[in-house]
Amino acid sequence: MDEFGLIDHIARRARLRADVVLGIGDDAALLQPPPGRQLAVTADTLNAGVHFPAETLPADIGWKALAVNLSDLAAMGAAPLWCTLSLSLPQADAGWLEGFVDGFFALADASGIALVGGDTTRGPLSLSITAMGAVPAGQALRRDGARVGDDIWISGMPGEAAGALRLWQRGALAVRAPAADSGHEILRQRLQRPTPRLQLGQTLHGVASAAADVSDGLLADLGHIATRSGVGAVVQAGRVPLSSALRDALGADAARDCALRGGDDYELCFTAAPERRDALQALSSRLALPLTRIGHVVEGRGVSCEGGADTGHAAGYRHFAAQ
Amino acid sequence: MDEFGLIDHIARRARLRADVVLGIGDDAALLQPPPGRQLAVTADTLNAGVHFPAETLPADIGWKALAVNLSDLAAMGAAPLWCTLSLSLPQADAGWLEGFVDGFFALADASGIALVGGDTTRGPLSLSITAMGAVPAGQALRRDGARVGDDIWISGMPGEAAGALRLWQRGALAVRAPAADSGHEILRQRLQRPTPRLQLGQTLHGVASAAADVSDGLLADLGHIATRSGVGAVVQAGRVPLSSALRDALGADAARDCALRGGDDYELCFTAAPERRDALQALSSRLALPLTRIGHVVEGRGVSCEGGADTGHAAGYRHFAAQ
Known part of the structure; x- marks a missing residue:
């Protein structure tokens, strides 16, 4: 081949799609x-x-490469349209490609x-994807719209992907096979098959004032919102939701650290005026997706974290960070 | 950094650009x-x-990575709009990046x-670029529009990039520095700084019946047009223009081989009805770009080459070709 x-x-x-004139x-x-x-x-x-362990299953690689791009569309409130894929492979391998294609198109077709x-x-x-989506003109969820007094929200249960990575790093989890422990398996799925929050993003038009997806870590990505909006953010660590799977696997302290600093979650962190609380609780029920209020926007700069071991400016994972 | x-x-x-709402x-x-x-x-x-010698100057890498994508837009007759760039680097290197950015934006700004x-x-x-352009609805230059009786045309002087690569492979040319021989330098520039034929592409609406850019080699890319159009193509090897720089560097036989089979040229190969000949000659003068009629479209399949050493179906460079 x-x-x-x-x-x-x-x-x-x-x-x-009907809007693809020529593929x-x-x-x-x-x-x-x-x-x-x-x-x-x-x-x-x-x-x-x-960005992923070398032994990752090709189907999981296909899914995740698309998921991280769809997550960016979700964070803008965009509906997916089209994408391109640049795939570098050490050699043509039909079996590998078959698996990759299965995972990639499982998510492509679903989205x-x-x-x-x-x-x-x-x-x-290596896999480079460019994804294109559509947003109603002027209604995209940008990072620069947070206002002092807004609430800060997070979707889902952050930290589970980072929890899986920690288990893998200490040899307690294989990324290629289902874990015997059902809690570990929940974490493994979240690392290998993250769910871009597309439906949520498209429902937040006119509700959220700013949004970002959590790829670098909750505090780091919230920091991007704060910087772009020219405001500060206060996170109440005790409010950040922790799944029982994550707590059971790592204990409460490490679980909270994963939730605050762990990347690869692809949940949405967003801000909204306090008068939106009822609407957001109703939305959470409708989507069957936890939406949790974890802090508020303040005057000033940077992100501070109250009630946890961590305070001060948050740093996420940086590929080129100084050693 | x-x-x-x-x-x-x-x-x-x-x-x-004015149409970039948020960059x-x-x-x-x-x-x-x-x-x-x-x-x-x-x-x-x-x-x-x-795709390029490892020792290539970063500015040339930046130029060429964008050029190959712009060339695809040119081949569709599209006007450039926007692009994304995924850049993988072994380490953060400010000097390398400075050069890369210079070359990339020299072409980005020009186009x-x-x-x-x-x-x-x-x-x-590694550099992955996705480029987006605009075409008047229904007027794109596709590969599937060639009709029996059409002429086959090539822009510019094909083979010069392949000629430079041959010189480099035999140690007669450095890719990083200007060549002392002025002819060699012409070839080196064509390999390192190819010119996407954007203006030509946008002028061929309603004139060309099909088009492709020459990235895999003239015969191979013409083969793509023939296959997609369900026709055959006959190239008269003696009509394919050979620059004096290429002939002087390699001799007539090798020069013709480069022109017919060499990739990386980024000229446009296109088909047009015979009644377009005068218009195309006038266009050639106006753009100060050679446009040469090198053959014609026939019933059947595949590409045949008359009057050269080569006949039969043409194969271009394939990254995953069997050894």
């Missing part, structure tokens, strides 16, 4: 943008050994995004 | 698509040691494309 064979193999699985196979795809919408465009790369282009090259395993 | 510093450094150089710095960029247009979207990756997103990750040197 050569380069063209790989592309064909992937292209055959691509489900088209994979020409110099470029031709797409019809939806009228009255703006495009949200994001690009994220995953490299083996940096409605169409793969419209890309390429395959020989090189160390 | 960490990951965020790298992104900031690149983002500071990004010139914005780098949020979860995604927000873009306003031009009304009445379709989007052309393409993605191409360059890996060090596979009018805006960098709107992307990421930097740690990994083997």
Whole structure:
């Protein structure tokens, strides 16, 4: 199977949308943008050994590479439209590709995004995806809209992905196989198959004042909102929800640290005026997704954390951080 | 300089367009698509040691990574709008990045494309770009429109990039420094700083019946047009233009082989009805760009080459080709 064979193999699985005038196979795809919408465009790369353990199953790699990009669309409140995939592989491997394609299209089909282009090259395993989505003009969830007095909210149960990574790092969890411990398996699924909060993001138009997805860690990503909005943020550590799976696996202190600082969660952190509390509780019920108020926006700068061991400015994971 | 510093450094150089509602710095960029247009979207990756010699200057890498994507837009007849860049680097290196950014933005600014997103990750040197452009609805230059009786045309002087690569492979050319021989330097520039034929592409609406850019080699890319159009193609080898720089460097036979089979040229190969000949000659004068009629479209399948040493179906460079 050569380069063209790989592309064909992937292209055959691509489900088209009515707005895809011309898909994979020409110099470029031709797409019809939806009228009255703006495009949200994001690009994220995953490299083996940096962003996921090298032994990760190809299906999980396919799912996650798309999930991290869909999560960025979710954080803007955008509906998925199209994506491109650049896949570098050490060698053409039909079995690996079969698994990868299964995981990638399981999420692509569920989210409605169409793969419209890309390429395959020989090189160390790496996946670059650019995802495009549609938002009603002027209604995107940006990072720069937080106002003093807003509440700070988090979706779901943060820290579970980081918890799984800690278990894996200490040899207590295999990423390739289901864990015998059901709690460990919950954490493993959250690391390997994160759920981008697309429905939530598209429901937050006019409700949230600012939003970001939690990829670098809750405090770090909240810091991005605070910086862009020119405000400070106070998080009450005791309010941050901790799943029993995470607490049971790591104990309360480490669980809280994962929830505050762990990356790879892909939950949404957002701000909203206090008068939105009832609406957000109702939304939480409707989506069957926990939405938890964990702090508030203040004058000033940076993120402070009350009631936990951690205070001061938060730092997330940085690929090029000084040693 | 960490990951965020790298992104900031690149983002500071990004010139914005009026249709960029929100650029780098949020979860995604927000873009306003031009009304009445379709989007052309393409993605191409360059890996060090596979797509360019590892010792290539960072400024040339930046230029070329963007050029190969702009060339795909040119081949669709699209006007450049926006792009994303995923950059994997072995380590954060301010000097390398400075050079890269210089080359990248030299071409970005000249072509009018805006960098709107992307990421930097740690990994083997690799660049993935997704480029978006605009085409008048229904007027894109596709590969599937060639008709029996059409002429086959090539822009510019094909083979020069492949000629430079041959010189480099035999140790007769350094890719990092200007060549003492002025002819060699012409070839080196064509390999390192290819010119995407954007103006030509946007002028071929309603004139060309099909088009592709020459990245895999003239015969191979013409083969893609023939396959997608369900026709055959006959190339008269003696008509393919050979620059004196290429002939002087390699001799006539090797020069012709480079022109027919060499990749990395980024000229446009296109088909047009015979009644377009006068218009195309006038266009050639206006753009100061050679446009040469090199063959014609026939019934059947595949590409045949008359009057050269080569006949039969053409194969270009394939990254995953069997050894």
